[in-house]
Amino acid sequence: MDWYTIISNTLRSGITQQAIIFALAAIGLNLHFGYTGLLNFGQVGFMAAGAYGTGISIEEFGMPLIPAIGVGLAAGVVLAIILGYPTLRLRADYLAIVTIAIGEIIRFTVRAAALSDVTGGSNGINGFSNEFQSWNPLSGGKTYGFNLFGRINLRFTGADLWEMFVGWMLVFLCVFIVWRLVNSPWGRVVKSIREDEDAATALGKNVFQFKMQSLILGGTFGAVAGIFYAVQQNSVQPDNYGTQQTFFALTAAILGGLARVWGPVVGSIIFWMLLSAVENILIELIDAGIMPDWLMERSQVGAVRFMLVGLTLMLLLVFRPQGIFGDKREIAIDARK
Amino acid sequence: MLLAVAASAAATFGGVASAEGEGIQTTLRVTPAEDGADKYPVESVEIVVYEGVIENREVIEVGAEVGRAVSDADGFVFVPVPQVGSYVVELNLDTLPDGVELVRADLQQLGVEARPNQPTNVLFNLAEGDVAAAAREKSSDGFFTRAARLTYQGILFGLIIALCAVGLSLIYATTGLVNFAHSEFIVLGALIAYFFNAKVGFNLIIATILAFIVTGLFGVGLDVGLWRPLRKRGTGLTAMMIISLGLAIFLRYFFLYIFAERSRPFDDYAVQTDPLFSLGPVDVLPKELVMIIVAILMLVAVAMALRLTKLGKAMRAVADNPDLAASSGIDVDRIISSVWFAGAALTAVGAVFFGLTSQISWLTGQQLLLLVFAAVTLGGLGTDFGAFAGSVVIGIFIYLTTLFVAPELKNVGALVAMIVILMLRPQGIFGRRERIG
Numbered sequence: 001m002d003w004y005t006i007i008s009n010t011l012r013s014g015i016t017q018q019a020i021i022f023a024l025a026a027i028g029l030n031l032h033f034g035y036t037g038l039l040n041f042g043q044v045g046f047m048a049a050g051a052y053g054t055g056i057s058i059e060e061f062g063m064p065l066i067p068a069i070g071v072g073l074a075a076g077v078v079l080a081i082i083l084g085y086p087t088l089r090l091r092a093d094y095l096a097i098v099t100i101a102i103g104e105i106i107r108f109t110v111r112a113a114a115l116s117d118v119t120g121g122s123n124g125i126n127g128f129s130n131e132f133q134s135w136n137p138l139s140g141g142k143t144y145g146f147n148l149f150g151r152i153n154l155r156f157t158g159a160d161l162w163e164m165f166v167g168w169m170l171v172f173l174c175v176f177i178v179w180r181l182v183n184s185p186w187g188r189v190v191k192s193i194r195e196d197e198d199a200a201t202a203l204g205k206n207v208f209q210f211k212m213q214s215l216i217l218g219g220t221f222g223a224v225a226g227i228f229y230a231v232q233q234n235s236v237q238p239d240n241y242g243t244q245q246t247f248f249a250l251t252a253a254i255l256g257g258l259a260r261v262w263g264p265v266v267g268s269i270i271f272w273m274l275l276s277a278v279e280n281i282l283i284e285l286i287d288a289g290i291m292p293d294w295l296m297e298r299s300q301v302g303a304v305r306f307m308l309v310g311l312t313l314m315l316l317l318v319f320r321p322q323g324i325f326g327d328k329r330e331i332a333i334d335a336r337k
Numbered sequence: 338m339l340l341a342v343a344a345s346a347a348a349t350f351g352g353v354a355s356a357e358g359e360g361i362q363t364t365l366r367v368t369p370a371e372d373g374a375d376k377y378p379v380e381s382v383e384i385v386v387y388e389g390v391i392e393n394r395e396v397i398e399v400g401a402e403v404g405r406a407v408s409d410a411d412g413f414v415f416v417p418v419p420q421v422g423s424y425v426v427e428l429n430l431d432t433l434p435d436g437v438e439l440v441r442a443d444l445q446q447l448g449v450e451a452r453p454n455q456p457t458n459v460l461f462n463l464a465e466g467d468v469a470a471a472a473r474e475k476s477s478d479g480f481f482t483r484a485a486r487l488t489y490q491g492i493l494f495g496l497i498i499a500l501c502a503v504g505l506s507l508i509y510a511t512t513g514l515v516n517f518a519h520s521e522f523i524v525l526g527a528l529i530a531y532f533f534n535a536k537v538g539f540n541l542i543i544a545t546i547l548a549f550i551v552t553g554l555f556g557v558g559l560d561v562g563l564w565r566p567l568r569k570r571g572t573g574l575t576a577m578m579i580i581s582l583g584l585a586i587f588l589r590y591f592f593l594y595i596f597a598e599r600s601r602p603f604d605d606y607a608v609q610t611d612p613l614f615s616l617g618p619v620d621v622l623p624k625e626l627v628m629i630i631v632a633i634l635m636l637v638a639v640a641m642a643l644r645l646t647k648l649g650k651a652m653r654a655v656a657d658n659p660d661l662a663a664s665s666g667i668d669v670d671r672i673i674s675s676v677w678f679a680g681a682a683l684t685a686v687g688a689v690f691f692g693l694t695s696q697i698s699w700l701t702g703q704q705l706l707l708l709v710f711a712a713v714t715l716g717g718l719g720t721d722f723g724a725f726a727g728s729v730v731i732g733i734f735i736y737l738t739t740l741f742v743a744p745e746l747k748n749v750g751a752l753v754a755m756i757v758i759l760m761l762r763p764q765g766i767f768g769r770r771e772r773i774g
Contacts, residue, residue: 086760108749
């Protein structure tokens, strides 16, 4: 068993791009579900809107990266408005079904061969964001970093470090925005909507409008996640925007603690470290011949770690719905509405 | 692989029209122009096999080439394939002799499920020019012909969806839970039937009955082991919905873990090409007729049971008001467990039927679940008749949309329809007003 590899891979996955993407998506979900009580199961739709909005603007219309990112964000806002009008008056379970459906509608549509001139069909759009790495002050191919205790590899390429730097800056910015928002009068209104919609209405608040604003803002964070994902990968692939992405982000948000500003970020870091630890330990067990063949082969490790995601989500909701840092009184999971 | 090549060589030289091992085979024979003359074989016509995604014998996506071969003097071609799975078989039109045509130009590519350890047959309908034109005239797919065929496919698909949807709707009605893990009953049912059919060797009918029972018991097990304790704890419905989502993810990847990423056909009835009879342009396969009859009988039985039997009335009482039902002496927990049994078991039958028309993989449940949701939302969540009617409407709708849009987008139409219905009439077509909440 190579514990150093396990530890270094685990540490790395807590700080690399994947943790950033899901932190951003989970920040949006936290605003939706944690603060406003809107059960959005289609966050991946916002990610796809942002990613494709940016990718298509560059590839089809030859825009520079910055305005293209603006288009991606606008796509997220437009999606929120389209999604919000029919659904925000619905009860939580209907909202969940509709949002999950919209996520899938977007994925089916962008991967359709009929639209492949614009979206690239099932191949997606590739190689559109070289501009991003051209701003990198570090040398992309060079390796920076150090080995912790001489054995734990914490070395990254310049390209990775640049992406991680920009990504974490985005996370801090989004967390800051959420922190200011939820401690403002606006934040108190959306929390009151989560607690009791009728009471908020009775106090003269336009519940629909506040819900819509929350949906737009949280959806924009989702779009930021998708844009970062696309720009950093230098590609958008339709099948990277399946429903499971929303559920992973949701698990991360609940794990960290809903209705806590830092909850989704911490949740995402722990989520990916946990997955990576399990994966690496299993692989080491298999390679060392400790794991019997009939029980698990290398190709099954991926499935097992996602079984763990499902199990985590169930156990959290049953035993600790407030996650690690949350407050049980602030979780909108008991109401029938 | 070697064996398959050897077998194909033997077939070529020996002129034996069969081969061993997994592969695609066909015998290319041409219908001549003169009346009454026998079909004759064509030599050196090329067949190309690709990896592919198929659905309901329709080609959805064509992948990398697997192999190609040329027909021998008997018109026989065999292309070995590496493993069981779905493939796209293409006839190279350029290699056809002059004057010979493919009768249906749109059937140049055929989707096929390769069966294990034996060659899988495909059929290309070839004819000499005049006959081909005449045959094309006869089966020329005018708009209404295609619409009729698609409506038939849609009804069949709708009935399959209905078998899955009634369970979801009943569970919702009695417990208030929108069960996202319902999708996994579909995969489980198909898996169990596959296990008893292909692994144990039972006939598929017996395997389906076993799948019905085992999946039903699994539903009861989930209720007793998970949902009942949660209800007793007073867990909220939103929390339960997210728990069902976690359960769905867990089960889905568990199926991937044991099932791997391939789809496998049943041993019986998987390939049927000769119609039992034709209703105008619509060819009815024997298995399809059986599926339609069984599905309708089961759905009618559920509707009758809910209205006429004591258990059914108790179910409706629990759905209406669990506290009142409990205080009138109904054992609510037992009733809810019965609903879980019926819901899961019916879904298993739907799953087997789906496996007979298309292919089941570990992701099938997730893909069908959204259509099931669309069906129950359309019909009205919580009503048995609504689930049935909604399913058939969604089924027909999905297939008829392919008249106008690419088949790969057909599910999009159904999902958009669901959203539109929710905007106009949130309680669904047959739902009661109070259910919007």
